[in-house]
Amino acid sequence: MKTFQNLLMLLALSLVLGLIAYFPGKKMARIHVNDKTAVEDHPLSCISCHYYSQTSGVISKLINVDYLSPFNLALSNDGNRLYVIAQDANALLVVDTKSNKVLNKISVGMHPHSVILNAKGTLAYVSNEWSDKVSVIDLQASKVIDSLNTGNGPAGLSLSADGQFLFVVNAFSSNLSIINLNSKEELKRLNTGNNPTGTVLSPNGKSLYVTSRRANAAPYGETLISDLTVIDTKSQSVQKRIGMESAYIMENVAFTPSGDLAITTLIRPKNNIPSVQVEHGWMMNHGIGLVEQKENGRVIQLLLDEPNTFYPDPFDIVITPDGKKAFVSSSGVNVISVIAIDSIRNLLANASPKMLKMYSNNLGMSSRFVIKRLTTGANPKGLALSPDGKRLYVAEQLEDKIAVINTETLETVNSIDLGGPKRITVARQGRRLFNNASHTFQNQYACYTCHPDTHEDGLTYNFAAVGRNLANVISLREIAGTAPFKWNGTNQSIYKQDGMRFSRFLTRTETFNYDDLDALVAYVKTGIKYPPNLMYHPNAELTASQLRGKEFFERSVDNEGKLIPKNNRCITCHSGPRYTNLKMADVGTLASTDDPTLFDTPHLNDIYSAAPYLHDGRAKTLEEIWTVYSTKDEHGRVNDLSKIQLNELIDYLKSLRGPRYNKADSNSLFFKSKNEKDYENSIKKTY
C-alpha cells in the first residue's frame, strides 16, 4: 500500500515537474523556432532541422537513400539498347528498349556526365566529370576496359568523323581535350568559353561546336557574352568564337541534318536590370540560339517562353533525322518543347537584323514555332532519338525513369523504370523543389537557374532597391554551417533565406509551405554534392607553392617582421573547417551604392570555382581582391607580399575544398567511395 502511495506521489511529482518544464520549455522552443524560421507559425517540429538535416551517423543513413539520377543518354545503332548515365550512382545503365528492362549496371568514375558510342557501336566512352577521366567500355562484355586522362571536369563528348579522335569538353578548366584513340594520348588542349559542357560535330565533320555555360568575365552592367567555340577538326584548332550576347547557360548544342543550322539551348538573364518585377519576363528568359552555317551567317536567339508561362532551364536539344522537329528539355518545368524547324526558317527568312533583335526579347514568338509542350516526369535532362527518329527518350533525372515519346503522335508511350529507390526522401523532395520553377511566379525560374549544379551562375544581380546593394550569387555548396546568410548577414538561417521574404522579393508567388521548406532546407544542408577540386588539389598533398601560401594565410607576422593585428590576419576571420568565423567584418569594399553594413565572412571552400568575388562581384579574380580592391590592407595584411608570394597565397586558397574531400582516409568520399573502388578494381582486372 505504501509502495503504491509512493508511486502515486512520484507520478504526481513528475506530472507537476513536467508541467513546470513544459510551458517554459514550449515557450523557449517557440522562440528558438521563430528565430530560425523568421515566422511565428512554423510547427514546433524538432525533426525539421534536427532530423532531416543530419549529414552523418545512423540517422542520416536511415533517412537518406542513394538514387540513380539519369542524366545523359545514348542509343545503339539498332536502337535496341539505351545507355543511361546514372549520375548519382556513378554508373552506366544498359537498358533493353524492347523489354524496357535494365540489363546491366556498369560502374564508372565519379559523377559521370555524358556517354557516346563509337561508329560500330562496340565501345562506349563515358566522361567522369569529377574523376577527370573518360571510361572506355566494351559494350559486348559490359566492362570498363580503359581509362583516358582528360582536363578538369570532362563533360560533353564527341568523336571525329573518322573515329580516330575523341573530343572531350572540360567543364571546369574551360578547354577541350583532343584525344588520339589509337595512342590514348591527349594531343591538344584548346581553350573554350567559360564552363563548357555541350559539344556537337557538324554533319560534314568539319566543325566542332562547344557551348559555354558561364558568361565571359565582365564588370556589372556590361553586356553579357558567352562563347560558342568552333573548332576546325582538320587543323584541330579554334576556328572562331561566336559571342552569344545577353545569354548564358548554353548547356547543349545540336545540328540540323542538312547542316544549315546549329542550335543551342540558352538562358537570357536580366541581371543588369533592377528586379522591380517578375511580370513580363523581367527576371529570366529561356530559349535557343541559332547559328546559320553559311558565309556571314547570322546568330539569332529566340525565346521558348510565352507571355504568361515560362520554360526555364532548357538543357538538351535533339533534332529528328528528317530535320523537321527539334525537342528541347525544359528541365525546370518538366516539359519537352517541340519545335517546327521549318517555321523557324520561315520566321528568319525575311527578318532584318533589327527585327531579329526584337524577336530575341519577344515572348510571343514561340507561338510561331513551338508546336507542342509535352509533360514529363521530374527534371527532364538528356534526350536521345532512336536511329529512325520515331522514339524520343527523355532522362527524368529526379524520377529515376526514362520517358519514351512517339515523335509522330507527340504522345508519351512508355516509361522505363530504372530501378531506383521508390521512397522519396525529404532531401530528394527538396532537390525536386530546388530544380522546379513552380514556386516562382509564372514558373519564370527555379532555384537551380541562378544556382546551376547548386553552385552559382557567376552573375551579379540588383535584387534590392534600384541601383543599390548589388549582390553576387553565392555557391550553395557546404553552406550548412555558415550562418548567417546573405552578404550583409541579415538571414540567420536557410529557413529565413528561403522563407516569406524570399517569396515577397524574389519568387513573387505563394511562399513554400512548411513541408516544402523543410525539404528544401534538408536538401541544401545534406543533399548537395560537389566536385573534389581536382584542378588545384588532386590528392591529399599540397604543392610546395600551396604550402608556402598556407603559411601566409596563417601568419601573424608580416614580411617586415611586424606583428599583424589579429583582426587583419587571414586566419582570424577565415578560421575553422569552413574557413569562416561566422562573424561580420569590415573589409573596406562597401560601395557608395550599398547600405552601411559589415560583411558576413564567407566560407572559402571551393572558392577556386566561385568567381567573381566580393559581395557585388566586382573582383573578376582572387588576385583583384587585393591588387585592385584592397590596396591599403583593408582585407587582411597582404601589401607586404611580393607578386610571387601573393600568387602562392592564392594558390593555397584555390586548393581549399569541402570537408567531405579533406581527408584521404576511409571517410573520404572521393578516394574511397564504393563505386570508385568498383571502378578502380574493374580497371585493374582489365589489365
Place this chain on the structure above:
Amino acid sequence: MLLTKSNTIIKNFLIAACFAMLFNACKEQATDGMIVMTQVATNLVNSNDSSVKDILYHSKSRIVALNPNKSGESLMVLSKDFFSACAPNISYDGKQMLFAAQKNQNDPWQIWELNFDNLKYKQVTDSPQNAIDPTYLPDGTIAFSKTVSFNKLNTSLALFTCNLDGTNLKQIGFNPNAHVASSVLMDGRIVAISQQMFPYQSDKNFMILRPDGTKEELFYQGLKGGNLQTRACETSDGKLVFIESDNRNQVGGNVISINYNRPLHSRLNLTSNINGDFYAVSALNANKLLVSYRASKSERFALFEFNIEDKTLEQVIYKDNDFDVLEVVYIQKHERPRKLPSEVNLDSKTGLLLCQDINFTAAQTTTDSTSTLNATKIEVLGIDKSLGIVSVEKDGSFYLKIIADTPFRIQTLDQNNRVVKGPGSWLYLRPSERRGCVGCHEDPEQVPENRQPLSANNNPVLIPVLAEVLNNKVSLK
C-alpha cells in the same frame, strides 16, 4: 455501482458522439453538384438597374439552385429574402457562396455570403454605395467593386478587398476606370472587366492585377465597339472563357476563349457557327461549359451544356419560359489559386516606376520601322493637372517616385515640350510598389533588354513636382 453507471453513460455518450461525427462526415452537403443560376423574369432590356451604371444588374433578379440530376425537382430559391440578387461566386471548398443583393427595392447593392450547409446568409459589406461582383480571394478575404468618386464630377466602380465580416476594407484599384466582374486566376491575380471612363469612355478590356492592387496591366483587349459581358472563367486546361459581343448595346454575345499563356493573341470564338445569343458561361469540366443561350430574341435564355472541342451545344439542362438565365455556376470544391505575397507597405506614400527607353514602342517590335522618335522628356498627367515634366536620360530611361494610389498617365515630349506620343492608359502605383516598363506603348509581349538603365544610377525623380512637396509642406516619406 455509481462508478459503473457513470462509465456506462460516458461510454454511450462517446458512441453517440462517434456516430454523430460519422454521420456528419458522410452527410452530403444538400447543394453539392447543384448548379446555381441567376434568373430574371422581366424583359432584359428594360430591367437594367439604373443605379449600377454600365453593368448588367437587373432589378428583381434572383439566385436559384438546380439539381441537374433530378429533372423533376423544383428549383431551390436561395435569395428569397432579397428584392434582387445576382453575381454568385462559390468558395474554394464549395460550402459558401458570395453574391450581390438588394434587400429592399431602393437599397444599394451589397455583398452577402450564403452558407450552403444551413442556407443562412450574412451581410458582408454595409456601404451607402453599391458594392457588387464579389469574388473569393485565396487568402480568405474577398474582392468586389464599389462605387467611388475620382473627382468632383465623376464616379466609377473601383476594386476593393475586405474580410468576410466586412472589416479591413481596402481600395486596391485607383485609376478612373470602371472595374467589374472580377474573378481570380489560378496564378493568384484578379482579372476584371475594365473600362476607361475619363476623360472619354473607351472599349472594355480585361485588366489583371495582384490582390494588393499592384502590377495592374492589360490582359485582354476587348473588341473595338464591342462589349465584354461576363466574368472571365478559367478552365482546368489553361483557357479563359467569357461572353463578348461585337456591339456595345447587344443583349448577349458569343462564347470567347483565350489562352492564359498568351491572352492578347489567342482569341477564339467558340460559338461563331451557332446562331443566337449567349448570355452566361462557366466551366463544368475539362471539355464542357455551362452556357445560357437563346436561339432567337423571342426566346428566353436557357441553360445548356456546351462541348468545347466540338463547339456544339449539347443537352438543355434547364429552360423556363418565364425566366432568363443570366448567370450560372456549378457548386463544387475547386482548387485554391496561389496566395500571392504583397509588396504594399501602407506606411509608404510612394511607389517607384522605372522605364527602360521611352522611344521604344510597339511598332518597333513587329516591323522594320526605321523611324526614329525623338522624345527626350515625359510629362506625367494627373486627373485634372500635370504632375510634372521630367527629362529622360540619354538612353531614354526614367525613374520616378510617384505619390501612391494616385492615377496618372504619361506622354512623351520633345526638347521643346511638343507632344511626341500622347498619353497612354491610366496607371497608378500602390505604396512601395515597384514597377518597370520596357518603353511607351510597347508591345506587352516584349521583355526588356538586359541593359542597366542610366536612370537607375540616380535617385528617382519625385512626382508630383508640386510646390507643396518641394516646400516640404507635404512629406512623401
